[in-house]
Amino acid sequence: MTVDVAAALRKSTGRAKSDVANKLVSMFLHEVSRKVCAAGELSVSDPRYSKSVVAAFGQCCLYYGTELIDSAVPVVEHLNGMNRFSVGLHVPGNVAMSCKSCNNKKRDDDQKLPLSENGWESFLSHDGTRCSPTCRTCAYWRRFWPDSDLQQLSLAAARERVLRFQDPYQQFVNWSAMVRxxxxxxxxTLYRDCQRFATSEIGKLATEVDLEFSNANRPKEKN
Ligand SMILES: [Zn+2]
Ligand SMILES: [Zn+2]
Structure with missing residues:
Protein backbone atom coordinates (compact mmCIF):
# COMPACT_ATOMS: atom_id res chain seq x y z
CA MET A 1 0.00 0.00 0.00
CA THR A 2 1.29 3.48 -0.81
CA VAL A 3 0.92 6.51 1.41
CA ASP A 4 -1.45 9.22 0.15
CA VAL A 5 0.80 12.11 1.10
CA ALA A 6 -1.53 14.77 -0.32
CA ALA A 7 -4.52 13.47 1.68
CA ALA A 8 -2.47 13.19 4.88
CA LEU A 9 -1.17 16.75 4.55
CA ARG A 10 -4.67 18.05 3.80
CA LYS A 11 -6.09 16.32 6.86
CA SER A 12 -3.37 17.59 9.21
CA THR A 13 -3.91 21.14 7.95
CA GLY A 14 -7.69 21.12 8.45
CA ARG A 15 -7.87 19.34 11.80
CA ALA A 16 -6.20 21.71 14.25
CA LYS A 17 -9.27 23.71 15.34
CA SER A 18 -11.72 20.86 15.85
CA ASP A 19 -9.11 18.96 17.89
CA VAL A 20 -9.22 21.76 20.44
CA ALA A 21 -13.03 21.81 20.51
CA ASN A 22 -13.20 18.02 20.86
CA LYS A 23 -10.73 18.15 23.73
CA LEU A 24 -12.94 20.68 25.53
CA VAL A 25 -15.97 18.44 25.01
CA SER A 26 -14.06 15.54 26.55
CA MET A 27 -12.93 17.71 29.50
CA PHE A 28 -16.52 18.80 30.08
CA LEU A 29 -17.78 15.21 30.05
CA HIS A 30 -15.01 14.20 32.48
CA GLU A 31 -15.99 17.02 34.82
CA VAL A 32 -19.66 15.94 34.78
CA SER A 33 -18.51 12.35 35.31
CA ARG A 34 -16.49 13.29 38.39
CA LYS A 35 -19.52 14.94 39.90
CA VAL A 36 -21.95 12.14 39.25
CA CYS A 37 -19.44 9.53 40.51
CA ALA A 38 -19.06 11.51 43.73
CA ALA A 39 -22.84 11.67 44.08
CA GLY A 40 -23.18 7.94 43.37
CA GLU A 41 -20.23 7.10 45.65
CA LEU A 42 -18.57 4.84 43.11
CA SER A 43 -15.94 5.63 40.53
CA VAL A 44 -14.35 3.78 37.64
CA SER A 45 -11.03 3.66 39.51
CA ASP A 46 -12.57 1.80 42.46
CA PRO A 47 -11.08 -1.74 42.71
CA ARG A 48 -14.61 -3.13 43.08
CA TYR A 49 -15.37 -1.77 39.64
CA SER A 50 -12.29 -3.18 37.89
CA LYS A 51 -13.12 -6.55 39.46
CA SER A 52 -16.57 -6.46 37.93
CA VAL A 53 -15.11 -5.58 34.49
CA VAL A 54 -12.85 -8.64 34.68
CA ALA A 55 -15.74 -10.78 35.95
CA ALA A 56 -17.86 -9.77 32.93
CA PHE A 57 -15.32 -9.86 30.12
CA GLY A 58 -12.22 -11.59 31.50
CA GLN A 59 -8.97 -10.23 30.05
CA CYS A 60 -10.71 -9.83 26.71
CA CYS A 61 -12.09 -7.20 24.33
CA LEU A 62 -15.65 -6.47 25.44
CA TYR A 63 -16.91 -6.54 21.84
CA TYR A 64 -15.38 -9.52 20.14
CA GLY A 65 -13.66 -11.31 22.99
CA THR A 66 -10.13 -11.07 21.55
CA GLU A 67 -7.65 -11.76 24.31
CA LEU A 68 -6.06 -8.47 25.33
CA ILE A 69 -2.46 -9.37 24.90
CA ASP A 70 0.09 -6.91 23.56
CA SER A 71 -0.57 -7.76 19.92
CA ALA A 72 -4.26 -6.82 20.36
CA VAL A 73 -3.36 -3.49 22.05
CA PRO A 74 -5.75 -3.10 25.02
CA VAL A 75 -7.47 0.28 25.40
CA VAL A 76 -9.88 1.75 27.94
CA GLU A 77 -13.17 1.84 26.09
CA HIS A 78 -16.29 3.94 26.63
CA LEU A 79 -19.39 2.00 25.60
CA ASN A 80 -20.94 5.33 24.70
CA GLY A 81 -18.00 7.33 23.41
CA MET A 82 -16.97 10.52 25.20
CA ASN A 83 -17.63 12.76 22.22
CA ARG A 84 -20.33 15.18 21.14
CA PHE A 85 -22.21 12.49 19.21
CA SER A 86 -22.43 9.72 21.82
CA VAL A 87 -22.20 11.94 24.92
CA GLY A 88 -20.77 9.07 26.98
CA LEU A 89 -19.48 9.56 30.52
CA HIS A 90 -16.57 8.18 32.50
CA VAL A 91 -18.85 6.42 34.96
CA PRO A 92 -19.43 2.83 36.12
CA GLY A 93 -21.30 0.86 33.49
CA ASN A 94 -19.86 2.86 30.59
CA VAL A 95 -16.18 1.94 30.91
CA ALA A 96 -14.49 -1.39 30.12
CA MET A 97 -11.60 -2.68 27.99
CA SER A 98 -11.48 -3.35 24.27
CA CYS A 99 -8.89 -4.02 21.62
CA LYS A 100 -7.54 -1.09 19.60
CA SER A 101 -9.00 -2.49 16.39
CA CYS A 102 -12.63 -2.52 17.67
CA ASN A 103 -12.07 0.88 19.33
CA ASN A 104 -10.99 2.36 15.99
CA LYS A 105 -13.83 0.76 14.08
CA LYS A 106 -16.42 1.90 16.59
CA ARG A 107 -15.20 5.48 16.35
CA ASP A 108 -16.50 5.68 12.76
CA ASP A 109 -19.88 4.29 13.82
CA ASP A 110 -20.01 6.72 16.79
CA GLN A 111 -20.15 9.69 14.41
CA LYS A 112 -23.47 8.52 12.93
CA LEU A 113 -24.94 6.03 15.41
CA PRO A 114 -27.06 4.52 12.64
CA LEU A 115 -28.57 1.59 14.58
CA SER A 116 -29.06 2.80 18.15
CA GLU A 117 -28.61 5.89 20.24
CA ASN A 118 -26.20 3.86 22.35
CA GLY A 119 -22.77 3.70 20.72
CA TRP A 120 -21.97 0.15 21.85
CA GLU A 121 -25.41 -1.09 20.79
CA SER A 122 -25.18 0.48 17.35
CA PHE A 123 -21.70 -0.97 16.85
CA LEU A 124 -22.84 -4.45 17.92
CA SER A 125 -25.97 -4.36 15.73
CA HIS A 126 -24.17 -4.50 12.36
CA ASP A 127 -25.16 -8.08 11.73
CA GLY A 128 -25.58 -7.76 7.98
CA THR A 129 -29.39 -7.54 8.09
CA ARG A 130 -30.01 -3.84 8.74
CA CYS A 131 -27.53 -1.92 6.57
CA SER A 132 -26.66 -1.52 2.92
CA PRO A 133 -24.51 -4.33 1.52
CA THR A 134 -21.56 -1.94 1.37
CA CYS A 135 -21.62 -1.16 5.13
CA ARG A 136 -18.05 -1.26 6.36
CA THR A 137 -18.92 -2.09 9.98
CA CYS A 138 -20.97 -5.12 8.86
CA ALA A 139 -17.95 -6.13 6.80
CA TYR A 140 -15.72 -5.73 9.86
CA TRP A 141 -17.79 -8.29 11.80
CA ARG A 142 -18.02 -10.58 8.77
CA ARG A 143 -14.24 -10.97 8.97
CA PHE A 144 -14.66 -12.59 12.40
CA TRP A 145 -17.87 -14.50 11.61
CA PRO A 146 -18.03 -15.24 7.86
CA ASP A 147 -21.29 -17.16 8.37
CA SER A 148 -24.19 -14.68 8.56
CA ASP A 149 -26.25 -16.70 11.10
CA LEU A 150 -23.22 -16.94 13.32
CA GLN A 151 -22.60 -13.21 12.91
CA GLN A 152 -26.15 -12.41 14.06
CA LEU A 153 -26.04 -14.81 17.01
CA SER A 154 -22.61 -13.72 18.14
CA LEU A 155 -23.45 -10.02 18.02
CA ALA A 156 -26.72 -10.64 19.91
CA ALA A 157 -24.72 -12.54 22.54
CA ALA A 158 -22.23 -9.66 22.77
CA ARG A 159 -25.09 -7.18 23.29
CA GLU A 160 -26.51 -9.41 26.03
CA ARG A 161 -23.12 -9.57 27.70
CA VAL A 162 -22.94 -5.76 27.82
CA LEU A 163 -26.46 -5.48 29.26
CA ARG A 164 -25.63 -8.03 31.97
CA PHE A 165 -22.43 -6.15 32.77
CA GLN A 166 -24.34 -2.86 33.08
CA ASP A 167 -27.04 -4.32 35.29
CA PRO A 168 -25.47 -3.43 38.68
CA TYR A 169 -24.83 0.11 37.41
CA GLN A 170 -28.34 0.91 36.26
CA GLN A 171 -28.46 4.12 38.29
CA PHE A 172 -25.53 5.51 36.27
CA VAL A 173 -26.78 4.11 32.96
CA ASN A 174 -30.30 5.46 33.42
CA TRP A 175 -29.11 8.83 34.65
CA SER A 176 -26.75 9.15 31.65
CA ALA A 177 -29.60 8.39 29.25
CA MET A 178 -31.88 10.84 31.01
CA VAL A 179 -29.47 13.80 30.81
CA ARG A 180 -28.13 13.02 27.35
CA THR A 189 -22.70 25.36 22.63
CA LEU A 190 -19.24 24.58 24.00
CA TYR A 191 -18.07 23.16 20.68
CA ARG A 192 -19.40 26.10 18.65
CA ASP A 193 -18.04 28.74 21.07
CA CYS A 194 -14.64 27.08 21.12
CA GLN A 195 -14.46 26.97 17.31
CA ARG A 196 -15.54 30.59 17.11
CA PHE A 197 -13.05 31.69 19.77
CA ALA A 198 -10.25 29.75 18.08
CA THR A 199 -11.03 31.30 14.70
CA SER A 200 -11.29 34.89 15.90
CA GLU A 201 -8.45 34.81 18.45
CA ILE A 202 -6.04 32.96 16.20
CA GLY A 203 -6.96 35.23 13.31
CA LYS A 204 -6.38 38.31 15.46
CA LEU A 205 -3.03 37.15 16.81
CA ALA A 206 -1.91 36.08 13.36
CA THR A 207 -2.48 39.58 11.98
CA GLU A 208 -0.05 40.86 14.64
CA VAL A 209 2.73 38.75 13.22
CA ASP A 210 4.85 40.51 10.64
CA LEU A 211 4.28 38.47 7.53
CA GLU A 212 6.22 40.61 5.16
CA PHE A 213 8.98 38.88 3.29
CA SER A 214 11.77 41.27 2.65
CA ASN A 215 14.91 40.59 0.77
CA ALA A 216 16.94 41.31 3.87
CA ASN A 217 15.26 38.43 5.78
CA ARG A 218 15.56 35.94 3.04
CA PRO A 219 18.20 33.25 3.34
CA LYS A 220 21.10 34.14 1.09
CA GLU A 221 21.51 32.08 -2.00
CA LYS A 222 24.58 30.02 -2.02
CA ASN A 223 27.11 30.80 -4.68
ZN1 LIG B 1 -12.06 -6.08 19.80
ZN1 LIG C 1 -23.78 -2.29 9.04
Missing part, protein backbone atom coordinates in the same frame (compact mmCIF):
# COMPACT_ATOMS: atom_id res chain seq x y z
CA UNK A 181 -30.30 15.64 25.64
CA UNK A 182 -29.31 18.36 28.12
CA UNK A 183 -25.63 17.46 27.89
CA UNK A 184 -25.76 17.35 24.11
CA UNK A 185 -27.19 20.89 23.93
CA UNK A 186 -24.47 22.17 26.29
CA UNK A 187 -21.77 20.38 24.35
CA UNK A 188 -22.96 21.89 21.06
Missing amino acids: GTLRAKIE
Whole structure:
Protein backbone atom coordinates (compact mmCIF):
# COMPACT_ATOMS: atom_id res chain seq x y z
CA MET A 1 0.00 0.00 0.00
CA THR A 2 1.29 3.48 -0.81
CA VAL A 3 0.92 6.51 1.41
CA ASP A 4 -1.45 9.22 0.15
CA VAL A 5 0.80 12.11 1.10
CA ALA A 6 -1.53 14.77 -0.32
CA ALA A 7 -4.52 13.47 1.68
CA ALA A 8 -2.47 13.19 4.88
CA LEU A 9 -1.17 16.75 4.55
CA ARG A 10 -4.67 18.05 3.80
CA LYS A 11 -6.09 16.32 6.86
CA SER A 12 -3.37 17.59 9.21
CA THR A 13 -3.91 21.14 7.95
CA GLY A 14 -7.69 21.12 8.45
CA ARG A 15 -7.87 19.34 11.80
CA ALA A 16 -6.20 21.71 14.25
CA LYS A 17 -9.27 23.71 15.34
CA SER A 18 -11.72 20.86 15.85
CA ASP A 19 -9.11 18.96 17.89
CA VAL A 20 -9.22 21.76 20.44
CA ALA A 21 -13.03 21.81 20.51
CA ASN A 22 -13.20 18.02 20.86
CA LYS A 23 -10.73 18.15 23.73
CA LEU A 24 -12.94 20.68 25.53
CA VAL A 25 -15.97 18.44 25.01
CA SER A 26 -14.06 15.54 26.55
CA MET A 27 -12.93 17.71 29.50
CA PHE A 28 -16.52 18.80 30.08
CA LEU A 29 -17.78 15.21 30.05
CA HIS A 30 -15.01 14.20 32.48
CA GLU A 31 -15.99 17.02 34.82
CA VAL A 32 -19.66 15.94 34.78
CA SER A 33 -18.51 12.35 35.31
CA ARG A 34 -16.49 13.29 38.39
CA LYS A 35 -19.52 14.94 39.90
CA VAL A 36 -21.95 12.14 39.25
CA CYS A 37 -19.44 9.53 40.51
CA ALA A 38 -19.06 11.51 43.73
CA ALA A 39 -22.84 11.67 44.08
CA GLY A 40 -23.18 7.94 43.37
CA GLU A 41 -20.23 7.10 45.65
CA LEU A 42 -18.57 4.84 43.11
CA SER A 43 -15.94 5.63 40.53
CA VAL A 44 -14.35 3.78 37.64
CA SER A 45 -11.03 3.66 39.51
CA ASP A 46 -12.57 1.80 42.46
CA PRO A 47 -11.08 -1.74 42.71
CA ARG A 48 -14.61 -3.13 43.08
CA TYR A 49 -15.37 -1.77 39.64
CA SER A 50 -12.29 -3.18 37.89
CA LYS A 51 -13.12 -6.55 39.46
CA SER A 52 -16.57 -6.46 37.93
CA VAL A 53 -15.11 -5.58 34.49
CA VAL A 54 -12.85 -8.64 34.68
CA ALA A 55 -15.74 -10.78 35.95
CA ALA A 56 -17.86 -9.77 32.93
CA PHE A 57 -15.32 -9.86 30.12
CA GLY A 58 -12.22 -11.59 31.50
CA GLN A 59 -8.97 -10.23 30.05
CA CYS A 60 -10.71 -9.83 26.71
CA CYS A 61 -12.09 -7.20 24.33
CA LEU A 62 -15.65 -6.47 25.44
CA TYR A 63 -16.91 -6.54 21.84
CA TYR A 64 -15.38 -9.52 20.14
CA GLY A 65 -13.66 -11.31 22.99
CA THR A 66 -10.13 -11.07 21.55
CA GLU A 67 -7.65 -11.76 24.31
CA LEU A 68 -6.06 -8.47 25.33
CA ILE A 69 -2.46 -9.37 24.90
CA ASP A 70 0.09 -6.91 23.56
CA SER A 71 -0.57 -7.76 19.92
CA ALA A 72 -4.26 -6.82 20.36
CA VAL A 73 -3.36 -3.49 22.05
CA PRO A 74 -5.75 -3.10 25.02
CA VAL A 75 -7.47 0.28 25.40
CA VAL A 76 -9.88 1.75 27.94
CA GLU A 77 -13.17 1.84 26.09
CA HIS A 78 -16.29 3.94 26.63
CA LEU A 79 -19.39 2.00 25.60
CA ASN A 80 -20.94 5.33 24.70
CA GLY A 81 -18.00 7.33 23.41
CA MET A 82 -16.97 10.52 25.20
CA ASN A 83 -17.63 12.76 22.22
CA ARG A 84 -20.33 15.18 21.14
CA PHE A 85 -22.21 12.49 19.21
CA SER A 86 -22.43 9.72 21.82
CA VAL A 87 -22.20 11.94 24.92
CA GLY A 88 -20.77 9.07 26.98
CA LEU A 89 -19.48 9.56 30.52
CA HIS A 90 -16.57 8.18 32.50
CA VAL A 91 -18.85 6.42 34.96
CA PRO A 92 -19.43 2.83 36.12
CA GLY A 93 -21.30 0.86 33.49
CA ASN A 94 -19.86 2.86 30.59
CA VAL A 95 -16.18 1.94 30.91
CA ALA A 96 -14.49 -1.39 30.12
CA MET A 97 -11.60 -2.68 27.99
CA SER A 98 -11.48 -3.35 24.27
CA CYS A 99 -8.89 -4.02 21.62
CA LYS A 100 -7.54 -1.09 19.60
CA SER A 101 -9.00 -2.49 16.39
CA CYS A 102 -12.63 -2.52 17.67
CA ASN A 103 -12.07 0.88 19.33
CA ASN A 104 -10.99 2.36 15.99
CA LYS A 105 -13.83 0.76 14.08
CA LYS A 106 -16.42 1.90 16.59
CA ARG A 107 -15.20 5.48 16.35
CA ASP A 108 -16.50 5.68 12.76
CA ASP A 109 -19.88 4.29 13.82
CA ASP A 110 -20.01 6.72 16.79
CA GLN A 111 -20.15 9.69 14.41
CA LYS A 112 -23.47 8.52 12.93
CA LEU A 113 -24.94 6.03 15.41
CA PRO A 114 -27.06 4.52 12.64
CA LEU A 115 -28.57 1.59 14.58
CA SER A 116 -29.06 2.80 18.15
CA GLU A 117 -28.61 5.89 20.24
CA ASN A 118 -26.20 3.86 22.35
CA GLY A 119 -22.77 3.70 20.72
CA TRP A 120 -21.97 0.15 21.85
CA GLU A 121 -25.41 -1.09 20.79
CA SER A 122 -25.18 0.48 17.35
CA PHE A 123 -21.70 -0.97 16.85
CA LEU A 124 -22.84 -4.45 17.92
CA SER A 125 -25.97 -4.36 15.73
CA HIS A 126 -24.17 -4.50 12.36
CA ASP A 127 -25.16 -8.08 11.73
CA GLY A 128 -25.58 -7.76 7.98
CA THR A 129 -29.39 -7.54 8.09
CA ARG A 130 -30.01 -3.84 8.74
CA CYS A 131 -27.53 -1.92 6.57
CA SER A 132 -26.66 -1.52 2.92
CA PRO A 133 -24.51 -4.33 1.52
CA THR A 134 -21.56 -1.94 1.37
CA CYS A 135 -21.62 -1.16 5.13
CA ARG A 136 -18.05 -1.26 6.36
CA THR A 137 -18.92 -2.09 9.98
CA CYS A 138 -20.97 -5.12 8.86
CA ALA A 139 -17.95 -6.13 6.80
CA TYR A 140 -15.72 -5.73 9.86
CA TRP A 141 -17.79 -8.29 11.80
CA ARG A 142 -18.02 -10.58 8.77
CA ARG A 143 -14.24 -10.97 8.97
CA PHE A 144 -14.66 -12.59 12.40
CA TRP A 145 -17.87 -14.50 11.61
CA PRO A 146 -18.03 -15.24 7.86
CA ASP A 147 -21.29 -17.16 8.37
CA SER A 148 -24.19 -14.68 8.56
CA ASP A 149 -26.25 -16.70 11.10
CA LEU A 150 -23.22 -16.94 13.32
CA GLN A 151 -22.60 -13.21 12.91
CA GLN A 152 -26.15 -12.41 14.06
CA LEU A 153 -26.04 -14.81 17.01
CA SER A 154 -22.61 -13.72 18.14
CA LEU A 155 -23.45 -10.02 18.02
CA ALA A 156 -26.72 -10.64 19.91
CA ALA A 157 -24.72 -12.54 22.54
CA ALA A 158 -22.23 -9.66 22.77
CA ARG A 159 -25.09 -7.18 23.29
CA GLU A 160 -26.51 -9.41 26.03
CA ARG A 161 -23.12 -9.57 27.70
CA VAL A 162 -22.94 -5.76 27.82
CA LEU A 163 -26.46 -5.48 29.26
CA ARG A 164 -25.63 -8.03 31.97
CA PHE A 165 -22.43 -6.15 32.77
CA GLN A 166 -24.34 -2.86 33.08
CA ASP A 167 -27.04 -4.32 35.29
CA PRO A 168 -25.47 -3.43 38.68
CA TYR A 169 -24.83 0.11 37.41
CA GLN A 170 -28.34 0.91 36.26
CA GLN A 171 -28.46 4.12 38.29
CA PHE A 172 -25.53 5.51 36.27
CA VAL A 173 -26.78 4.11 32.96
CA ASN A 174 -30.30 5.46 33.42
CA TRP A 175 -29.11 8.83 34.65
CA SER A 176 -26.75 9.15 31.65
CA ALA A 177 -29.60 8.39 29.25
CA MET A 178 -31.88 10.84 31.01
CA VAL A 179 -29.47 13.80 30.81
CA ARG A 180 -28.13 13.02 27.35
CA GLY A 181 -30.30 15.64 25.64
CA THR A 182 -29.31 18.36 28.12
CA LEU A 183 -25.63 17.46 27.89
CA ARG A 184 -25.76 17.35 24.11
CA ALA A 185 -27.19 20.89 23.93
CA LYS A 186 -24.47 22.17 26.29
CA ILE A 187 -21.77 20.38 24.35
CA GLU A 188 -22.96 21.89 21.06
CA THR A 189 -22.70 25.36 22.63
CA LEU A 190 -19.24 24.58 24.00
CA TYR A 191 -18.07 23.16 20.68
CA ARG A 192 -19.40 26.10 18.65
CA ASP A 193 -18.04 28.74 21.07
CA CYS A 194 -14.64 27.08 21.12
CA GLN A 195 -14.46 26.97 17.31
CA ARG A 196 -15.54 30.59 17.11
CA PHE A 197 -13.05 31.69 19.77
CA ALA A 198 -10.25 29.75 18.08
CA THR A 199 -11.03 31.30 14.70
CA SER A 200 -11.29 34.89 15.90
CA GLU A 201 -8.45 34.81 18.45
CA ILE A 202 -6.04 32.96 16.20
CA GLY A 203 -6.96 35.23 13.31
CA LYS A 204 -6.38 38.31 15.46
CA LEU A 205 -3.03 37.15 16.81
CA ALA A 206 -1.91 36.08 13.36
CA THR A 207 -2.48 39.58 11.98
CA GLU A 208 -0.05 40.86 14.64
CA VAL A 209 2.73 38.75 13.22
CA ASP A 210 4.85 40.51 10.64
CA LEU A 211 4.28 38.47 7.53
CA GLU A 212 6.22 40.61 5.16
CA PHE A 213 8.98 38.88 3.29
CA SER A 214 11.77 41.27 2.65
CA ASN A 215 14.91 40.59 0.77
CA ALA A 216 16.94 41.31 3.87
CA ASN A 217 15.26 38.43 5.78
CA ARG A 218 15.56 35.94 3.04
CA PRO A 219 18.20 33.25 3.34
CA LYS A 220 21.10 34.14 1.09
CA GLU A 221 21.51 32.08 -2.00
CA LYS A 222 24.58 30.02 -2.02
CA ASN A 223 27.11 30.80 -4.68
ZN1 LIG B 1 -12.06 -6.08 19.80
ZN1 LIG C 1 -23.78 -2.29 9.04
